[in-house]
Amino acid sequence: MATGRPHRPTTRGRGIPEATVARLPLYLRALTALSERSVPTVSSEELATAAGVNSAKLRKDFSYLGSYGTRGVGYDVEYLVYQISRELGLTQDWPVVIVGIGNLGAALANYGGFASRGFRVAALIDADAAMAGRPVAGIAVQHIDELESIIADNGVSIGVIATPAGAAQQVCERLVAAGVTSILNFAPTVLSVPDGVDVRKVDLSIELQILAFHEQRKAGEAAAGPDITDMVTPVVPPVAATRRRADDVPARPAVDGAVPHGVGDAGSGPDGSDGGRSAAMPA
Ligand SMILES: NC(=O)c1ccc[n+]([C@@H]2O[C@H](COP(=O)([O-])OP(=O)(O)OC[C@H]3O[C@@H](n4cnc5c(N)ncnc54)[C@H](O)[C@@H]3O)[C@@H](O)[C@H]2O)c1
Numbered sequence: 001m002a003t004g005r006p007h008r009p010t011t012r013g014r015g016i017p018e019a020t021v022a023r024l025p026l027y028l029r030a031l032t033a034l035s036e037r038s039v040p041t042v043s044s045e046e047l048a049t050a051a052g053v054n055s056a057k058l059r060k061d062f063s064y065l066g067s068y069g070t071r072g073v074g075y076d077v078e079y080l081v082y083q084i085s086r087e088l089g090l091t092q093d094w095p096v097v098i099v100g101i102g103n104l105g106a107a108l109a110n111y112g113g114f115a116s117r118g119f120r121v122a123a124l125i126d127a128d129a130a131m132a133g134r135p136v137a138g139i140a141v142q143h144i145d146e147l148e149s150i151i152a153d154n155g156v157s158i159g160v161i162a163t164p165a166g167a168a169q170q171v172c173e174r175l176v177a178a179g180v181t182s183i184l185n186f187a188p189t190v191l192s193v194p195d196g197v198d199v200r201k202v203d204l205s206i207e208l209q210i211l212a213f214h215e216q217r218k219a220g221e222a223a224a225g226p227d228i229t230d231m232v233t234p235v236v237p238p239v240a241a242t243r244r245r246a247d248d249v250p251a252r253p254a255v256d257g258a259v260p261h262g263v264g265d266a267g268s269g270p271d272g273s274d275g276g277r278s279a280a281m282p283a
Pocket residue numbers: 099100101102103104105125126127128144162163164165167171185186187188202203204205
């Protein structure tokens with residue numbers, strides 16, 4: 001059994017690096033907003049700003065997709081939306097099950113953003129027999145005893161775990177045994193999965209801890225005043241470091257891999273200022 005870290009090599013299909021794959025949803029979100037405003041083309045600089053990514057990195061990322069844009073015109077928005085959606089596998093419908101329909105599971109079930117991005121909530125599953133049959137977001141909750149048949153009947157390959165931490169590993173094993181190969185884990189625990197199973201972890205409390213770290217630094221810099229450079233030796237000037245953090249700290253949950261990276265950098269880097277950047281943006 002391996003640990004709950006992603007198991008893919010650093011590149012996947014057609015040699016696209018994992019870091020590029022992790023940025024594709026950011027481009028797609030920015031492009032979708034442009035598309036909704038009927039904007040036909042976009043320059044790499046504009047799109048990079050909208051996605052919160054460096055424009056040279058964006059051009060490099062798009063080169064992996066074979067998309068180079070047109071000099072003086074930019075990128076065709078609709079075509080890029082299609083191309084990135086296809087690359088991410090979003091041109092097909094993905095049935096998803098959510099296990100653990102408490103506060104969080106119910107909120108996720110009610111979130112409209114899944115369906116609009118091609119993720120259909122196929123079933124809601126909970127161990128509480130009293131919840132069986134109860135509708136949440138218009139879907140009747142099903143008992144955990146039915147997990148295996150639900151997965152098989154709906155051809156589910158993606159499972160979301162929103163159970164208490166103590167139940168998550170067991171739920172994960174049942175999901176995997178039933179055929180699920182991708183897991184989004186909200187429970188605050190590291191899952192062990194066999195090779196070939198991808199786990200992404202979302203932990204808002206880790207994000208808050210990273211923000212608390214930066215708040216503490218900002219407060220320390222303000223209290224120390226401008227002479228702080230005489231007392232410590234930051235690699236990045238305090239003003240630049242503060243601006244970069246403010247720009248880069250994400251308002252979205254980071255993904256597994258990015259979070260520990262950000263935490264580690266924040267605590268151990270020469271000036272700590274990369275912590276926010278690492279959490280905000282996969283390298
Ligand atoms: N990742 C995040 O940012 C984040 C945010 C909030 C909560 N959480 C975590 O999400 C999980 C759920 O939180 P919550 O507030 O919704 O809890 P909750 O107690 O409201 O709901 C948990 C649900 O899981 C069900 N459950 C328990 N054991 C189960 C099992 N073996 N199989 C199926 N269902 C089972 C319970 O019956 C209950 O309905 C917790 O682990 C919590 O720490 C994570």
